[in-house]
Amino acid sequence: MTLQFEAFCAGGLAPGWSLTVQGHADAGEEKFEINFLTDAGDIAFHVKPRFSSATVVGNAFQGGRWGQEEVSSIFPLTLGEPFEMEVSADAEHFHIYAQEQKVLQFPHRHRPLATITRVRVLSEHRLAQVELAKRSLSWGDGGY
Template sequence: MALQFEAFCSGGLAPGWSLLVQGQSNSTEDKFEINFLSESGDIAFHLKPRFSSSTVVANAFQGGRWGPEEVSSVFPLALGEPFELEIHADATHFHVHAQTLKVLQFTHRHRPLAAVTRVQVLSNSRLAQVELAKRHPSWG
């Protein structure tokens, strides 16, 4: 997969940060991935929607090892169709929404959250928009 987007979070991630990814999968690409990386190179949050199994897989890579996968079968995405995916961070979780439906809630495994300083989106499809922004932390 090709790196489509990379951003650095000045001061590190904090509650209220949000990543919005909009695009259209091609009719053959099975997956794309989003990684929130720490200063040490660990992956604090890894998200991979898998079209072939209609699942969203989340995990963290710390100290050279992957942790236990968390899998959601709430999957409102379809190959070849436009999609919108948003990830919000609060003090305890990453919250993932796709097409406005809540897909997954992932407990922060990497502390402190401020050590997460980089976000990457990898995909072979062209993305229409990727935005990393600090939003109001009390979203519902």
């Protein structure tokens, strides 16, 4: 697979970070994955849509071994069509959305989150846009 995007997360990952990927799922291509990497070289979170089985798979690679896969059969992606995937993080989970529909919630297996410092998107699909952003998390009425 071709590395299409790589970014450094200044200060490491924290609740509020999100990654949005937009592209076109070229017919006949199934190769697309997102990896959140640690300073030590582990993959703290790996997410991959599998068009052949219409599933989204999440996993982590730590200490030289893959963990137990978490598989979702919620799969709103279609080969030959444009797609959008978003991965966001809160204090406890990664949340994965495809076409604005939640497809998977994956508990953090690697802590502290701040040691997750890089994001890579590997793909054979045509990507139109990749955005990594840190959004503030807020709650309440703002003092009104």
